[in-house]
Amino acid sequence: MAEENVCVLYVIRKMVLMNKEELIKYITENYGVDVEFPWKKYPNNIVFRHRNNKKWFVLIMTVSKEKLGILECGTIDIMNVKCETIMINSFRAENGIYAAYHMNKANWISVALDSSVSDEKIKMLVDISFRLTAPKIRKKKIQNHEIKNNL
8 A cells, every 4th residue: 555655656746847947947957058037127037048149049937828828817937949930830739838929939939837848848849949049050160170170
């Protein structure tokens, strides 16, 4: 009987998904970036950007549910991430993923941080956004690098 209780407790713990604080910790530890609070008017809104090109790859905000088309009162924590344009509609068809609030809807999505999206999916979306907003390596630089390495 005691073993069953331990198993049930383990399953319940595995179901508790990433919240805002855990996401912030994950991003700072895995991408080597700092937390930025760019707006005095919105002190809980957070931006993560690349150090070298200063492009955002994650924006975390608390918004009213109505702004996402959710027919409930109250607020929700979300993250905005950039994703492949070709994948926007596929992602938006999933539970907890919406048209980007306050960003270009052709390239960005809003992801609810309310346990409706798995940790793995959130991490994958952060990684995609990080990659898509990273500095581009110009073809000429790559060729010059290859020439130097071949000498």
